[in-house]
Amino acid sequence: MSARYEVKLRPLRAADLPRVVRLEQELFGSSAWTYGMLAEELGALGRWYVAAEPVRLYAAGPQELIGYAGLWFDGDVTQIMTIGVDPQYQHLGIGSVLLTALIDRSRQVGASAVLLEVRVDNDAALAMYGKFGFEQLGIRKRYYQPEDVDAYTMRLELTDDAPAAETRDAAVPDEPGVA
Ligand SMILES: CC(C)(COP(=O)(O)OP(=O)(O)OC[C@H]1O[C@@H](n2cnc3c(N)ncnc32)[C@H](O)[C@@H]1OP(=O)(O)O)[C@@H](O)C(=O)NCCC(=O)NCCS
Numbered sequence: 001m002s003a004r005y006e007v008k009l010r011p012l013r014a015a016d017l018p019r020v021v022r023l024e025q026e027l028f029g030s031s032a033w034t035y036g037m038l039a040e041e042l043g044a045l046g047r048w049y050v051a052a053e054p055v056r057l058y059a060a061g062p063q064e065l066i067g068y069a070g071l072w073f074d075g076d077v078t079q080i081m082t083i084g085v086d087p088q089y090q091h092l093g094i095g096s097v098l099l100t101a102l103i104d105r106s107r108q109v110g111a112s113a114v115l116l117e118v119r120v121d122n123d124a125a126l127a128m129y130g131k132f133g134f135e136q137l138g139i140r141k142r143y144y145q146p147e148d149v150d151a152y153t154m155r156l157e158l159t160d161d162a163p164a165a166e167t168r169d170a171a172v173p174d175e176p177g178v179a
Contacts, residue, residue: 005054005092009101012049012068014042020068027084030146041081046073048105052085052094069098071105071114078106080116083125095128103132107158114158117151119144129154 012020017038024032033041041047052067069083080102085094106114117140118125134154143151 005089005094007052007067007094007097008055009050009052009097012042012051012065012070014039016051016065016068017042019065023068023084023086024082026087031144033082041070044072046075047071047081048073048102050098050101052098054089067094067098069102071102073106073109073111076111077113077115078102078109078111080114090124096131099128099132103156103158111158114156116154117143118154120150120152126152129156132156 017035020038021032021035024038042049047070049068049070051065053063053065056063066089067083067085070081071078072081080099083095083098083102085098103114114134115137116129116134118129120139134156137153137155140151140153142148
């Protein structure tokens with residue numbers, strides 16, 4: 001899976017959190033995770049977080065991240081904890097690259113399925129998850145607070161015979177989410 005805007009993936013690091021906090025606020029408004037919540041997530045057991053950076057040929061030094069995503073593996077299934085792309089770079093394939101990496105990681109750790117919650121009015125995310133084969137399981141009433149919006153729960157079965165996701169250009173070093 002390659003983005004129409006070229007990115008490289010790497011583990012999300014503690015040093016990225018101020019940028020992620022800004023993106024969270026832009027993307028999720030009043031439901032945004034705080035710095036403290038993100039820091040706790042990065043350090044928590046079974047978490048795997050990844051950052052997407054632009055690939056710019058003539059740029060020196062590290063690039064500002066434009067997308068991020070993470071999951072939690074509980075020993076049975078993985079749960080997508082978050083996924084977000086800078087609004088200026090949305091609908092260029094970056095979300096799909098991140099989601100592919102999460103699904104690949106889920107297969108690597110031996111998860112039987114990938115689960116997630118998504119706002120019932122989040123058309124872009126719902127379309128993306130549908131394209132990846134996620135199926136709607138149920139609905140969690142008033143899951144998102146303070147907005148008071150319902151969530152769909154969705155599930156992607158990871159069967160042994162399912163084709164491996166194409167993430168050759170999105171490979172992430174196999175290290176924990178915190179550097
Ligand atoms: C959801 C999100 C991560 C998708 O990232 P993205 O980089 O824009 O996604 P992609 O470009 O890979 O698009 C994948 C598919 O998603 C759907 N999609 C993406 N943007 C869309 C939009 N603005 N309107 C409708 N569908 C859209 C399309 O089906 C698209 O496939 P296509 O390119 O063949 O049309 C991004 O919109 C985002 O950060 N949203 C805010 C945060 C959020 O809602 N996260 C999900 C929480 S559950």
